[in-house]
Amino acid sequence: MSPEPWWSSAVFYQVYPRSFADSNGDGVGDLDGVTARLDHLQYLGVDAIWLNPVTVSPMADHGYDVADPRDIDPVFGGMAAIERLIAAAHRRGIKITMDVVPNHTSSQHPWFQAALAAGPGTDARARYFFRDGRGAAGELPPNNWTSVFGGPAWTRVVEPDGKPGQWYLHLFDAEQPDLNWEHPDVFDDFEKTLRFWLERGVDGFRIDVAHGMAKPADLPDAPEGEIKVLHHSDNDPRFNHPSVHEIHRGIRAVVDGYPGAVTVGEVWVTDNARWAEYLRPDELHLGFNFRLAQIDFDAGEIHDAIVNSLAATAIENATPTWTLSNHDVGREVTRYGDGPTGLRRARAMAMVMLALPGAVFIYNGEELGLPDVLDLPDEVLQDPTWERSGHTERGRDKCRVPIPWSGDAPPFGFSSSADTWLPMPADWAALTVDKQRADPDSTLSFFRRALQLRRERTEFEGGELEWLAAPRDAVIFERNGGSLVCALNAGVRPLVLPPGEPILVSAPLVDGMLPPDAAAWLV
Numbered sequence: 001m002s003p004e005p006w007w008s009s010a011v012f013y014q015v016y017p018r019s020f021a022d023s024n025g026d027g028v029g030d031l032d033g034v035t036a037r038l039d040h041l042q043y044l045g046v047d048a049i050w051l052n053p054v055t056v057s058p059m060a061d062h063g064y065d066v067a068d069p070r071d072i073d074p075v076f077g078g079m080a081a082i083e084r085l086i087a088a089a090h091r092r093g094i095k096i097t098m099d100v101v102p103n104h105t106s107s108q109h110p111w112f113q114a115a116l117a118a119g120p121g122t123d124a125r126a127r128y129f130f131r132d133g134r135g136a137a138g139e140l141p142p143n144n145w146t147s148v149f150g151g152p153a154w155t156r157v158v159e160p161d162g163k164p165g166q167w168y169l170h171l172f173d174a175e176q177p178d179l180n181w182e183h184p185d186v187f188d189d190f191e192k193t194l195r196f197w198l199e200r201g202v203d204g205f206r207i208d209v210a211h212g213m214a215k216p217a218d219l220p221d222a223p224e225g226e227i228k229v230l231h232h233s234d235n236d237p238r239f240n241h242p243s244v245h246e247i248h249r250g251i252r253a254v255v256d257g258y259p260g261a262v263t264v265g266e267v268w269v270t271d272n273a274r275w276a277e278y279l280r281p282d283e284l285h286l287g288f289n290f291r292l293a294q295i296d297f298d299a300g301e302i303h304d305a306i307v308n309s310l311a312a313t314a315i316e317n318a319t320p321t322w323t324l325s326n327h328d329v330g331r332e333v334t335r336y337g338d339g340p341t342g343l344r345r346a347r348a349m350a351m352v353m354l355a356l357p358g359a360v361f362i363y364n365g366e367e368l369g370l371p372d373v374l375d376l377p378d379e380v381l382q383d384p385t386w387e388r389s390g391h392t393e394r395g396r397d398k399c400r401v402p403i404p405w406s407g408d409a410p411p412f413g414f415s416s417s418a419d420t421w422l423p424m425p426a427d428w429a430a431l432t433v434d435k436q437r438a439d440p441d442s443t444l445s446f447f448r449r450a451l452q453l454r455r456e457r458t459e460f461e462g463g464e465l466e467w468l469a470a471p472r473d474a475v476i477f478e479r480n481g482g483s484l485v486c487a488l489n490a491g492v493r494p495l496v497l498p499p500g501e502p503i504l505v506s507a508p509l510v511d512g513m514l515p516p517d518a519a520a521w522l523v
C-alpha cells in the first residue's frame with residue numbers, strides 16, 4: 001500500500017500576503033515579510049502555507065486580477081523574494097502552495113489589451129467573452145448576469161473606431177475579464193504557468209473559482225432572484241458548467257508529472273453529488289468545503305455540516321477538508337457573537353475542526369483569535385464589492401486587516417510605517433503574537449498545543465468518525481473506535497463528559513464538566 005500523501009492530514013496556513021508582514025515599510029505585506037516570520041509558523045506547527053495571489057497585478061482585487069501569472073508583483077518583492085521564501089520554508093519542512101486564477105485575467109493582461117485593440121470578430125477577442133449587446137443599438141448587456149461583486153457582469157467597450165461597441169463578460173470586477181476556456185491558448189498558457197511554478201519548487205496550488213471557467217455555450221439568462229452579491233447557488237448558469245471537468249482533467253495530467261504536488265480547488269457547489277465530481281481521481285486532489293464557514297455556533301448545524309461534508313467526500317473516497325474562515329468569509333470570532341463569547345466559541349470550534357479527519361486550513365490571524373474589524377471607515381474600504389454594490393455591501397476588508405506582531409500600538413510590528421494599507425485597531429495590543437507567545441493561556445498557545453497533539457498522537461490518524469449520543473445542544477464524536485473523543489458544548493448548561501482523560505480543553509472544566517461554549521479532547 002502506498003503511504004498517505006503529505007496533504008491528506010496536513011494543516012495548511014493561509015497567508016494573505018498584503019496583511020501578514022511588511023519587510024520594506026510601504027505599509028503592505030510582502031514575501032520577505034513572510035520569510036522573516038517563518039519562525040511563527042514553525043512555532044505554531046503548520047505543514048504548508050497557502051499564499052493568496054502574489055503574481056503581477058494592478059490589484060483591483062488584490063492580486064486576483066493577474067496581469068502576468070509567471071512573475072511576482074514588485075509590491076510583494078519580485079521573483080527573488082519568492083525564491084527566498086520557497087527555500088527558507090523548505091529548510092524548515094514547510095511546503096508552499098500558491099493561488100492560481102484560471103477563470104479570468106486582469107484587464108491589463110496583454111491578451112485583454114490585444115483583444116480591445118483588435119476589434120470585434122478577431123481571434124484575440126475569442127480568448128475572452130466579447131458579445132454584441134441587446135437592444136436596437138446594442139446598448140443593453142448580452143444577458144442578465146450580475147457580477148459576484150455587484151452590478152452587471154458585462155462592461156461595454158469603446159471600439160478602435162471610437163464608437164461604443166461590444167460588451168465583455170466579467171463575473172467579478174470589470175478589471176477581471178473572464179477567459180474563454182474553449183480557446184486553446186488558454187489551457188496552453190495555464191499549463192505553462194503550472195509548470196513554471198512547479199519547476200521552481202512550489203508544492204501545489206489553490207485553484208481560484210475552480211467551479212467557474214466553463215460557461216454554457218449560449219450564455220442563457222439566469223433565473224430571476226437566484227443571484228446575490230457574494231453568494232452562490234447551485235441554480236446559477238455562471239458556475240459549475242459540466243465542461244469544467246475536462247479542464248480539471250487537463251490540470252491534473254500536468255500536476256501528476258510532479259510527485260507530491262497538490263491541487264485544492266475553491267468549489268462553491270452545495271449539492272454533494274455535483275461537488276464530488278471535482279474530486280474524481282483524475283481531477284482535483286482536494287476541494288474546499290465551506291460548510292463550517294457558513295454556519296452559526298449551533299450544535300445541530302455543526303453536526304449536519306460535518307455529516308454532509310464527510311458524505312460528499314466519501315462519494316469519491318476523497319480527503320475531507322475543513323475551514324472556518326478565509327479572506328472572503330468573515331472571521332469566526334465575529335460570526336459566533338464577537339467579544340469574549342465569540343472567542344470562546346472560536347477556540348471550541350477550532351478543536352472540533354482539528355479533531356476531524358482530513359486536511360485543515362487556518363486563516364492567518366485565526367490562531368490569534370482576531371475578530372473582524374467592523375468599523376473600518378468608508379474611505380479606507382478597498383474591496384471592489386463596496387463600489388460595485390453601490391455602497392450597500394461593505395465587502396471583505398473587515399477580515400483582511402494586517403496581523404499584530406508586537407508592541408502596544410499600531411502598526412504592532414507589522415510594518416515600520418504607521419500608514420498600513422488598512423488601519424489596525426488600537427485594542428489589538430492584547431492580541432499580538434509576542435504577548436500571546438508569553439501567555440500559556442493565550443489563543444496562540446492553545447492553537448499550538450492543539451496542533452502539536454494532532455500531529456503527535458496516533459489517535460488522530462485514520463479516517464474513521466463515529467457520533468456518540470449527546471444532548472441536543474452538544475456535539476460528541478469519536479475517532480478510531482473511541483481512542484479519541486471530541487465533545488463540544490454549544491448549550492447554556494455544563495455538559496457531563498464521556499469517560500476518558502482530557503488531553504486538551506478550550507476552557508477550564510467546571511467540577512469535571514465542560515462549560516458552555518467550550519470543547520474537550522479525551523483519550
Ligand code: TEU
Pocket residue numbers: 061064065101148172208209230231232266268327328329
Ligand atoms: O472567490 C470566488 C468567489 O466566488 C467569492 O467571491 C465568493 O463569492 C464569496 O467570497 C463568498 O463569500 C475567489 C477569491 O477567493 C476571491 O478573493 C476573489 O475575489 C475571487 O475569487 C475573484 O478572483
